[in-house]
Amino acid sequence: MSKLNWGMVGGGAGSQIGPAHRLGAGLDGAFAFAAGALDHVPDAGRAYAQSLGVAPDRAYGDWREMLEGERVRDDRVDLVTVATPNATHYEITKAFLEAGFHVLCEKPMTMTVEEGEEIVRIASATGRICAVNYGYTGYSLVRHMRAMVARGDLGRVRLVVAEFAHGHHANAADADNPRVRWRYDPAQAGVSAQFADCGIHALHMASFVTCQEVASLSADFASCVESRTLEDDAMVNFRMEGGAVGRLWTSSVAIGRQHGLTLQVFGEAGGLRWTQEQPNQLYWTPLGGRVQTIERGEAGLSPEADRASRVTIGHAEGMPLAFANIYADLAEVIRAAKEGRVPDPAADLYPRAEDGLRSMAAVHGAVASAGRQGAWVDARPPMFRAP
Numbered sequence: 001m002s003k004l005n006w007g008m009v010g011g012g013a014g015s016q017i018g019p020a021h022r023l024g025a026g027l028d029g030a031f032a033f034a035a036g037a038l039d040h041v042p043d044a045g046r047a048y049a050q051s052l053g054v055a056p057d058r059a060y061g062d063w064r065e066m067l068e069g070e071r072v073r074d075d076r077v078d079l080v081t082v083a084t085p086n087a088t089h090y091e092i093t094k095a096f097l098e099a100g101f102h103v104l105c106e107k108p109m110t111m112t113v114e115e116g117e118e119i120v121r122i123a124s125a126t127g128r129i130c131a132v133n134y135g136y137t138g139y140s141l142v143r144h145m146r147a148m149v150a151r152g153d154l155g156r157v158r159l160v161v162a163e164f165a166h167g168h169h170a171n172a173a174d175a176d177n178p179r180v181r182w183r184y185d186p187a188q189a190g191v192s193a194q195f196a197d198c199g200i201h202a203l204h205m206a207s208f209v210t211c212q213e214v215a216s217l218s219a220d221f222a223s224c225v226e227s228r229t230l231e232d233d234a235m236v237n238f239r240m241e242g243g244a245v246g247r248l249w250t251s252s253v254a255i256g257r258q259h260g261l262t263l264q265v266f267g268e269a270g271g272l273r274w275t276q277e278q279p280n281q282l283y284w285t286p287l288g289g290r291v292q293t294i295e296r297g298e299a300g301l302s303p304e305a306d307r308a309s310r311v312t313i314g315h316a317e318g319m320p321l322a323f324a325n326i327y328a329d330l331a332e333v334i335r336a337a338k339e340g341r342v343p344d345p346a347a348d349l350y351p352r353a354e355d356g357l358r359s360m361a362a363v364h365g366a367v368a369s370a371g372r373q374g375a376w377v378d379a380r381p382p383m384f385r386a387p
């Protein structure tokens with residue numbers, strides 16, 4: 001089977017997330033890294049792409065050059081990953097979708113709800129995939145949690161508790177460091193800092209695992225480092241369309257916490273607990289029973305979990321493999337479309353533009369709520385509200 005061609009915008013030398021995308025896209029051999037506009041400095045981007053094996057005529061100086069260069073090629077890229085700073089996602093994603101490319105956009109997909117609705121409309125009108133990189137949903141045991149909820153192991157879900165709390169911006173003396181400061185500056189970060197950066201991962205994870213969307217929320221935002229305009233800590237209560245109660249804590253001042261993404265789901269018949277820093281174990285407690293450890297790779301897991309598991313039980317899998325599962329889903333769906341067949345249903349789990357839009361509605365809802373002493377607000381995007 002020939003490889004699909006993959007291209008990347010952003011993710012240049014020294015970037016945080018670029019290497020994880022390249023590892024993820026490359027893992028299964030489904031994608032060839034064929035083109036890129038990797039850096040905001042054109043010559044640096046061209047040189048870095050070539051150092052990674054991209055042919056000189058496809059190592060572009062900027063994304064517009066890449067769009068023009070790729071659209072006329074017979075072997076144009078099948079998928080473009082957008083891994084640039086947040087404020088550029090909308091413009092780049094929109095342009096590539098309109099030119100007929102499938103896109104995997106980093107989160108947050110857009111800065112406003114209106115832009116999010118526009119991306120959903122364009123993806124639908126063009127029939128192109130717009131996936132959003134909530135990459136932590138790619139973990140095998142996260143997919144198993146979803147399967148357990150869907151097949152009724154927990155009974156009705158009563159409560160979901162999500163956290164994404166780290167301590168890497170806790171040093172008040174370092175708050176003026178330019179690498180940190182922009183994140184809390186509304187002119188560069190938008191309306192929200194910590195909730196828009198990390199909280200939306202946890203919120204999306206709650207929806208992904210429970211198969212319920214967020215309906216309403218109440219938020220309390222705090223700037224624990226006093227010089228910050230935007231929040232570095234948030235507590236968000238939410239209600240889900242299927243009736244589950246949600247609690248979410250996100251923070252960047254939680255000293256001692258590293259990545260700090262956890263999810264707990266409590267139903268009438270049992271509870272689940274998963275921590276991203278130990279992603280190969282899932283803890284399940286049936287009502288009236290003992291805690292059981294479910295190991296990634298063990299026999300008898302769901303097909304969704306099996307599909308997302310690569311190495312033998314007992315050998316740790318981590319974040320690049322979770323990203324690889326998003327790429328594997330996309331490769332399957334793109335290939336199936338090319339071959340005119342129905343894709344494997346277990347591959348139909350990648351987060352999409354609708355999820356990116358829901359996150360943006362939640363961000364703007366949380367900002368409005370926090371500004372009104374935690375008043376409850378509708379967290380759904382206008383286009384998904386009943387008339």
Ligand code: NAD
Binds near residue numbers: 038
């Ligand atoms: P970064 O600042 O470390 O790197 C950004 C890269 O994009 C740099 O190489 C820069 O030169 C390049 N760039 C900037 N503007 C560009 C442009 N117009 N065209 C081409 N290249 C351009 O940022 P990062 O931490 O890697 O974050 C990038 C994106 O990934 C952000 O949106 C962030 O929210 C997201 N992110 C997602 C996750 C996740 O788990 N899904 C984790 C970290 C970051």
